[in-house]
Amino acid sequence: MAISRRKFLNMLTVGSAACLTLLTPITAWSAWASDAFNATQSEDAYKNLLGATETIDSDEVKLKVPKIAENGGAVPVSVKTSMKGVESISLFVKNNPQPLTASFQIPAGTIANVSTRIRLAQTSTVTAVIKANGKLYSKSQEVKVTIGGCGG
Amino acid sequence: MKVKAKVKNNITSVRLLAKHPMETGRRVNKETGEKIPAKYIQELTCEYNGKVVFVAHFGTSVSQNPYLAFSFEGGTKGDSLQLRWNDNTGDVDKTEARIK
Numbered sequence: 001m002a003i004s005r006r007k008f009l010n011m012l013t014v015g016s017a018a019c020l021t022l023l024t025p026i027t028a029w030s031a032w033a034s035d036a037f038n039a040t041q042s043e044d045a046y047k048n049l050l051g052a053t054e055t056i057d058s059d060e061v062k063l064k065v066p067k068i069a070e071n072g073g074a075v076p077v078s079v080k081t082s083m084k085g086v087e088s089i090s091l092f093v094k095n096n097p098q099p100l101t102a103s104f105q106i107p108a109g110t111i112a113n114v115s116t117r118i119r120l121a122q123t124s125t126v127t128a129v130i131k132a133n134g135k136l137y138s139k140s141q142e143v144k145v146t147i148g149g150c151g152g
Numbered sequence: 153m154k155v156k157a158k159v160k161n162n163i164t165s166v167r168l169l170a171k172h173p174m175e176t177g178r179r180v181n182k183e184t185g186e187k188i189p190a191k192y193i194q195e196l197t198c199e200y201n202g203k204v205v206f207v208a209h210f211g212t213s214v215s216q217n218p219y220l221a222f223s224f225e226g227g228t229k230g231d232s233l234q235l236r237w238n239d240n241t242g243d244v245d246k247t248e249a250r251i252k
Binding site: 032033037073074075078093096097098100101102103104105106107109110111113114115116117118119120121 | 178205210213219224
């Protein structure tokens with residue numbers, strides 16, 4: 001089928017307009033970082049999400065997660081901090097097939113205190129990374145996942 | 153999506169439970185031996201008064217029927233919050249929750 005130049009250009013315009021509408025995120029916040037979420041190595045996940053692999057180990061990052069989890073399918077985690085200027089909170093599980101678990105964006109006025117439930121494929125270090133004032137602060141803790149229903 | 157929002161001392165705390173299988177894409181159907189395709193929530197947002205107060209991005213290792221708790225400054229009793237999630241297959245769920 002022959003398509004005239006005019007028609008072709010028209011199609012392009014309509015097509016790209018449709019794409020733009022679809023791609024424009026609902027908010028001005030960064031889009032879902034597929035290369036970070038699909039990364040299979042912690043280092044790649046850090047780099048793709050936060051732009052760096054180095055974090056400052058800080059007690060200001062309060063990570064609350066059980067030391068022993070009987071059910072690796074739903075491990076309660078909460079992260080909070082009293083630091084100012086928090087931009088985001090991210091959770092990494094080192095030994096999971098895809099270490100980046102969740103990333104929360106904290107707009108001004110939202111309190112840096114988030115709780116959720118995550119999956120652990122096996123015993124692993126869980127790390128919370130808080131981005132505040134452009135710097136990365138982290139806190140890690142090991143969570144043992146017991147096998148069997150009796151809590152080992 | 154089940155949402156509970158409560159304001160106290162000018163801080164609104166939100167707790168929610170999104171009904172979603174959160175399939176990782178790595179699980180195998182034991183009967184057919186086939187992999188169950190990935191289906192998981194990628195983004196969940198909460199808006200109040202036209203302003204985004206919270207954004208969560210999830211990977212596959214968030215538990216089934218994700219639970220979330222967060223809080224933000226302000227909020228008036230009786231006002232509504234708009235919550236929305238979308239998953240990797242394009243499914244969307246929206247809900248409104250009244251602040252109590």
